[in-house]
Structure formats: C-alpha cells, structure tokens
Amino acid sequence: MDEVLTLISFGDQGWGDEIAEGVLVTISLAIATLPFGLVLGFIIALAKKSDEPSVRMAANIYTTIFRGLPELLTLFLVYYGVQIGIQELTKLMGLDVYIEVNSFAAGMVALALVFSSYASEAFLSAFRGIPQGQYEGGYALGLSRFKTLRLVVLPQLIRLALPALGNLWLILLKETALVSVIGLSDLVRQAGIAARVTKEPFLFFGIACLIYLVLAMISSAGLTRIEAWSKRGDTAR
C-alpha cells in the first residue's frame, strides 16, 4: 500500500505531478475545442435548415463525412495531411525547412470537425422546437433577421439544445484520449509512460480511467447547474 502511495505521490518519487500535467492537457484541449466546435456546429445547423437546397446539401455532405469517419482516422488525416501539405508547399516555394505540426492544434482541429458535425444535429433538432411565430414576432418588431436570431431565437435555442450538447461535451472529453496517439502528453499518454517505467500498468491506467470518471462527474454536475440556470424562467409560470 505504501508503495502504491509513493508511486502516485507528487514529487520525484511519484507520478502524481506528471499525471496532473496530463489532466491539465486533456482539460485544456477539450475546453479549447469547445467554442470552435459550437460555433461551427451552429453555422452548419443554420445551413441545414436553410431554404436553399444547395446550402443544405453542402452542409449534409460535411456531416456525413465527419460522422462517418472514425475519430482516430480524422485525427491522422488532419495531422499527417497538414504536415505533408506544408512540406509540399515549402518544397514548392523552394524552402528547405522542416515544420512539425503541433499535435495540440491538430487534435483541436480534428475534434472540432467531429464535434461540430454532431453539434449541428443537436442545434438542428433544437431549431425544430422553436415555433415559426417567434421569428415572425421578431420581424414584426422590426428586428433584422440577424437580430431576431440573436435576441429572440438563440436564447431559447440554447435551452433546448443544452441536454444534447452536454452529452456531446462528455463525448468530447473522452475523445481527447485519442490525441495521445499523435504524441500529445495528455492523461492517457502520461499514464502510459508511468505504467511503462514503474511496470504497474493496471494501477496507472486504472487511475486514468478514474480521473476520466471524476471529470465526467464534475461535468455532469456543472451541466445540471447550467441547465437549471437556463430554465430559471420556467419556474415563474
């Protein structure tokens, strides 16, 4: 037991600080991806409910691709694709430099692509829950289309989309584990290093799993509060 405590303690002897760094990378990757995924997902949802068939089709192709590809493959496509693309470009420009793609950025792009295509579905079904009268009311007040969307529709939309988006956040948190494969020192990678050095794989991967569970619990608690906050107007009725 003492041995185990030493292994997971902070400092030179233990791996606690390394794992804590990994947790920080995991969390910051998920948080950094979220806004891009949400905004992109919202724009795609707008495109999907457009009157214009060509816009709808373009958006549907996007989601079909990124919902159909394994997340791991999307990650490799982005990571190596951008790397090779940059190499070709520098070769074309006659430069002889080696540029390595930042694995954090590659992970962010890949996860945002996947997140946005799922989020667009969440937003789209939320859009269906908002009656046409809300738009008409906005226009009747002389608000522009954009202002109607921002001031009338969006506040209601967020409330409707929150449960689905909350689930997507939990999925995103889990999917960040994949970036350990392209060399980012996230929770899984740090646990893997600790496991290899100490020869205690079950302990460290078990700890990694438990940390993911704790993160999920904290997120769920936070999401419950956000949902309650978004519904604070409902109780007055």
Next chain:
Amino acid sequence: MTAADPATGMSAPPPKARKWTGGRITGHVLMALWIVSGAYLVYYLALNIGSPFVQRYWGEYVDGFFITVQIVAISLAIGAALSIPIALARSSKLGIFRWPAYGYVYFFRGTPLLAQTFLIYYGAGTFRPELQSIGLWSFFRDAFNCVIFAFSLNTAAYQAEILRGAIQNVSRGQWEGGQALGLSKAVIFVKVILPQALMVALRPYGNEIILMIKGSAIASIVTIYDLMGETRRAFSRSYDFQAYIWAAVLYLLIVETLRRIWDKFEARLTRHLKR
C-alpha cells in the same frame, strides 16, 4: 404550361423566378467546392489505382477489413448477450443488483474506450501470476482477445442502456396482459416485452453498430492489424498519404452503406407502426 383548374377555368400562376440571393450564391459556391474536391478525389484515386502502393497493399487492406468486421461482429454479439442481464439488473428493484449494474454502466460509458483497452491489454500483465494460475494468461496475452474483451464490455454497457430504455417504453399493460394469460414472468419477458422493446431499440442499435465500427479503429493502437492498423502500417512503410485517403474512403463506404441498409431494414420492420 400548367393545366387549368377545371372548376374555375383558371390556371395556376407560374412559379416565381428564384433570385440569386447571397445564400444561394454561397450554397452554389460551397457545392462547387465539394464537387471539385470530390472529382479531384475520384481522379486521384483513379490515377493511383494501378500505382505500386495499391498493388503492394490492397491485399492487406482486404485482410484488415475482414479483421475489422470480425472485431465488430464478435464484440457486438458478446455485448448483446451480456447486455440483457445487465439491463435486467439495472432495472431491478433490489439494490444489490441495481447498484453494481449502475456502476458498471457508468464506468464503461464514462471512460474512453482507448483507456479501457489499455487497462485490459497492458493491465492484464499486472495480474500475470494470478491469471497463469487459473490458466487464463494465454487468453490475455493475445492482443486480439484483449480487444474483443474490452470492446465487448464497452458495448455491453451501451447496449444495456439502450435495452433498458426500450423495455421501460413498453407499457405496463403488456405485462399485465401476459399475466392475465397465465404466462410466467420469464415467458412474458421473452415473448411479449422483448420483441416490442427491440423494435423501438432498432435505431439506437444501428447507431451503436456504427459507433462500434468507428471505435474499432482503436484496436490498431494495440498492435491489431484491422483496417486502421493496416493503414498505419502501410503509411509508416511508404510514407504515402494515399494510405489514409483509401482508409477514409473505405470507412465512409462501410458506414454509409450500413446506415442506409439499416434505415431500410428499420423502415421495413416498423412499417406497422407508421401512421
């Protein structure tokens, strides 16, 4: 010309000319981009179909495809079998059944599949003496078995939740009807409740199959040469990016085909529920 309405003798007004609004232009530009990239992709693949890369590796891609199918099929089948007792325990009135099942489902749905796979594949080494003493070490030494083990447990948790939700959706009257006919609880469950529950669960099951196909790519990280594993090997040997392009095309084909077949299948099976 549109036909005149026989009652009034008036013909319908001609359709309005559609204006080139900003949205329409954007849509056409985006579609043009997709079409150009799609055409380029087809051109690129056609150009490379006789390339040394394809000749060297296509057999391995086929092998990888079958390994992926095997992993997905075996895990889904074992998961389905495991999910029934878990779902029953999860909706049991007794805490000693309900809480462990809840913990199981929470653990496997709350942690990444990658971490679970590592936990089982690498973690089994920690218990080597114990596993050897009960003769299970040779099972856990093989990466393929570990992957099947991890994926089965993972999908069992998801399938149990699907099943539980579907069973709860079947109305109480169905249970009561069965009891009125003098059927035992087990018979009611298998012959009355389960068929109706599975019907409702078809769509989430379809999603779970697709999630499993996509998730199975993770097996490649623990040295399994499934479709993704073969792709990674081909890329590391040739450093040719088309390795990933082919994999993307194949995965998209598999997932889209399956999704469409499943939609047809579901529409066919639930046609009596459509109003």
